[in-house]
Amino acid sequence: SAVISQKPSRDICQRGTSLTIQCQVDSQVTMMFWYRQQPGQSLTLIATANQGSEATYESGFVIDKFPISRPNLTFSTLTVSNMSPEDSSIYLCSVRLYNEQFFGPGTRLTVL
Amino acid sequence: GQQVMQIPQYQHVQEGEDFTTYCNSSTTLSNIQWYKQRPGGHPVFLIQLVKSGEVKKQKRLTFQFGEAKKNSSLHITATQTTDVGTYFCAETLNFGNEKLTFGTGTRLTIIP
Numbered sequence: 146s147a148v149i150s151q152k153p154s155r156d157i158c159q160r161g162t163s164l165t166i167q168c169q170v171d172s173q174v175t176m177m178f179w180y181r182q183q184p185g186q187s188l189t190l191i192a193t194a195n196q197g198s199e200a201t202y203e204s205g206f207v208i209d210k211f212p213i214s215r216p217n218l219t220f221s222t223l224t225v226s227n228m229s230p231e232d233s234s235i236y237l238c239s240v241r242l243y244n245e246q247f248f249g250p251g252t253r254l255t256v257l
Numbered sequence: 258g259q260q261v262m263q264i265p266q267y268q269h270v271q272e273g274e275d276f277t278t279y280c281n282s283s284t285t286l287s288n289i290q291w292y293k294q295r296p297g298g299h300p301v302f303l304i305q306l307v308k309s310g311e312v313k314k315q316k317r318l319t320f321q322f323g324e325a326k327k328n329s330s331l332h333i334t335a336t337q338t339t340d341v342g343t344y345f346c347a348e349t350l351n352f353g354n355e356k357l358t359f360g361t362g363t364r365l366t367i368i369p
Binding site for chain 2: 176178187188189190193237239241244245246247248249250251
């Protein structure tokens with residue numbers, strides 16, 4: 146299986162500020178995925194982070210708001226920029242290994 | 258775009274009763290995956306179904322993929338308190354595509 150860690154596990158931020166979330170995987174993977182889960186809701190894919198190329202964003206998500214880095218095959222960051230209360234959510238990174246999808250523990254973000 | 262509907266949205270059952278959640282797609286699926294998310298936790302992969310009409314069992318859990326590959330179900334026999342959580346189905350655009358579209362989820366609560 147894959148072990149995924151995320152930092153921070155939670156944060157409370159002021160509107161207008163930015164937060165960078167880190168994701169570390171214990172295996173090398175080509176693609177890493179960033180999901181958002183709003184309170185009581187399902188998961189929505191934000192973007193796919195590919196090592197060596199720009200991230201691919203889903204409809205409704207843009208690079209200026211959610212810049213992503215992917216410096217190597219085991220690490221990625223997602224930044225939530227210029228935050229507003231609507232960005233309050235759980236952000237999860239995910240990878241696919243051995244035909245299974247693994248999720249990190251999530252970062253619970255509250256924007257005041 | 259893809260739409261994956263799940264019913265019911267909520268289910269409250271007495272411990273020992275059975276539980277079923279259904280997943281329906283507007284398009285033919287290449288495969289369907291099922292996840293369980295405990296309260297406060299992250300989604301955990303349960304199983305993947307690929308073949309039309311496929312049925313797989315994991316102890317008290319039975320997973321089924323429809324003949325037309327447009328629907329799937331998860332059935333739990335004799336629920337236990339450890340079954341509490343939200344069950345999500347998820348689909349990929351095509352086999353080998355690792356991007357997941359999650360269903361709306363069914364939240365299961367158990368009355369002891």
